[in-house]
Amino acid sequence: MSVLLRGMVTAAAIAAFCIAPARAQHGASASNMALLGQQDLQGRSAYQPVVQQQGARWIAYIGHHGGSLLNSLTGKREDNGTSIVDVTDPRAPRYVAHIPGEPGSGETGGAQMVRVCAGKDLPRAERSKFYLLRTFGNQAHEVWDVTAPEKPARVAVVVDKLKGTHKNFWECDSGIAYLVSGLHDWRTRRMTQIYDLSDPAKPVFIRNFGLVGQQPGATGPVPTELHGAISTGPKGNRVYFGYGTNKAGILQIVDRQKLLSGPREATAENLLFPQISAFHLPETNGAHTVLPVLGMNLPEFARDKAGAKRDFVFIVDESLANECQETRQMVFVADVTDEKNPVGVATFNVPEASGDFCSRGGRFGSHSSNEHQPKLYAGKTLFFAWFNAGVRAVDIRDPYHPREIGYYIPATNENTDRRCVKTEQGERCKIAIQTNNVEVDDRGYIYIVDRANTGLHILELIKKD
Numbered sequence: 001m002s003v004l005l006r007g008m009v010t011a012a013a014i015a016a017f018c019i020a021p022a023r024a025q026h027g028a029s030a031s032n033m034a035l036l037g038q039q040d041l042q043g044r045s046a047y048q049p050v051v052q053q054q055g056a057r058w059i060a061y062i063g064h065h066g067g068s069l070l071n072s073l074t075g076k077r078e079d080n081g082t083s084i085v086d087v088t089d090p091r092a093p094r095y096v097a098h099i100p101g102e103p104g105s106g107e108t109g110g111a112q113m114v115r116v117c118a119g120k121d122l123p124r125a126e127r128s129k130f131y132l133l134r135t136f137g138n139q140a141h142e143v144w145d146v147t148a149p150e151k152p153a154r155v156a157v158v159v160d161k162l163k164g165t166h167k168n169f170w171e172c173d174s175g176i177a178y179l180v181s182g183l184h185d186w187r188t189r190r191m192t193q194i195y196d197l198s199d200p201a202k203p204v205f206i207r208n209f210g211l212v213g214q215q216p217g218a219t220g221p222v223p224t225e226l227h228g229a230i231s232t233g234p235k236g237n238r239v240y241f242g243y244g245t246n247k248a249g250i251l252q253i254v255d256r257q258k259l260l261s262g263p264r265e266a267t268a269e270n271l272l273f274p275q276i277s278a279f280h281l282p283e284t285n286g287a288h289t290v291l292p293v294l295g296m297n298l299p300e301f302a303r304d305k306a307g308a309k310r311d312f313v314f315i316v317d318e319s320l321a322n323e324c325q326e327t328r329q330m331v332f333v334a335d336v337t338d339e340k341n342p343v344g345v346a347t348f349n350v351p352e353a354s355g356d357f358c359s360r361g362g363r364f365g366s367h368s369s370n371e372h373q374p375k376l377y378a379g380k381t382l383f384f385a386w387f388n389a390g391v392r393a394v395d396i397r398d399p400y401h402p403r404e405i406g407y408y409i410p411a412t413n414e415n416t417d418r419r420c421v422k423t424e425q426g427e428r429c430k431i432a433i434q435t436n437n438v439e440v441d442d443r444g445y446i447y448i449v450d451r452a453n454t455g456l457h458i459l460e461l462i463k464k465d
Helices: 003-018 256-261 268-272
Strands: 029-031 033-039 046-054 057-066 068-071 076-079 082-086 094-099 106-111 114-118 130-136 140-145 153-159 176-181 191-196 204-209 226-231 238-243 250-255 275-280 289-297 309-316 331-335 343-348 364-369 381-387 391-395 403-409 418-423 426-431 435-440 446-450 456-461
Touching: 029 033, 033 403, 046 114, 046 435, 046 446, 057 114, 057 130, 106 130, 130 153, 140 176, 153 176, 153 191, 176 226, 191 226, 204 256, 226 289, 238 256, 238 289, 250 256, 289 364, 309 364, 364 435, 391 446, 403 456
Parallel strands: none
Antiparallel strands: 029 403, 033 456, 046 057, 057 082, 057 106, 068 076, 082 094, 114 130, 130 140, 140 153, 176 191, 191 204, 226 238, 238 250, 250 275, 289 309, 309 331, 331 343, 364 381, 381 391, 381 435, 391 403, 418 426, 435 446, 446 456
């Protein structure tokens, strides 16, 4: 065999190993969930969706990972940032605007996180307006006026020159925002900065916060970095912080009033002052989303003298490695009725064999839950994004035994990116759905977005009880 022919055979073998698997695509599969509409989001890798009612319209705001693609509305190539989609008719979602983000790729650019508040809900804002809080890559946090979704306008830069950002939370009733930031003098990439954004045009800094050992001047091991917070606002007076991604997860329960009004210097004593408890997960699992589901009345305990009403936090880990090259990431359920002593009472997992998910390509495992809890679903149903296993609908009415009641795995399309692993033979790549985040609106529609560029899918749960 000639040298040229041998080279051609070798090249063909490599192509067969690395490229052919990437072309294999999957159709949609579902149980008790149906697709209403979809939007390709211009092929941008998506992180966080939120849905806001604005008058007679319903608008979805979607944050994106880094990258750069053509904006068909402007005819210009733009760095991935924030997509704005009119979802008033969920069967015909309409792309109306794109706000460019930080230049870069993957985790180093884009504008992953979005939150929206109506001016009428914020104490000092213009009542007729709507405001978007978003990250600008890893550099900054910004506020935009999105009253006219087609014409977003920047209102303020809350803080910039950061070394990291991530999953923020904004209390629309008070204006308090819990920003995931990276300050250069802190010992971690992500901690909390708290701002008063009750007047979004005039941000007011309140304090910095984190775990003991993360603060400037500390010594010894550095605790795992923050992923995000969820607050119950002034009425609930609790903030739930989740630390860790796929390892060393921590649920921290904090007294909100003490956090906002207590001593602000970042000393060990001051950081512990508002803390009620810290619940540690196994070293092999993280805490991406920590969702409080409080005041659940449980029929099982109705005849007991006490304890029929209980509080829970659903702790969702994040899978990071493709094709199951890590410990399985799942949902942990913590009973926090005695909030000084949380206890794990259950887990929820998607069986791998139900879809041969470890061989399907990409990440398999949990990532996030919906955070908005409308009356239709509150205390009954949660939705979990599960990467290549799509979105899972789970009955939580018995939190000690969460039970799947439906799922939807989108079909791959021409935009779906490949996901690769390294093997002894070389790199192996496969096309795979990567459902990254999920949210619901007050109408009951479910919104999922894809990390591998497949777009936005709008779903409904067919049988809700």
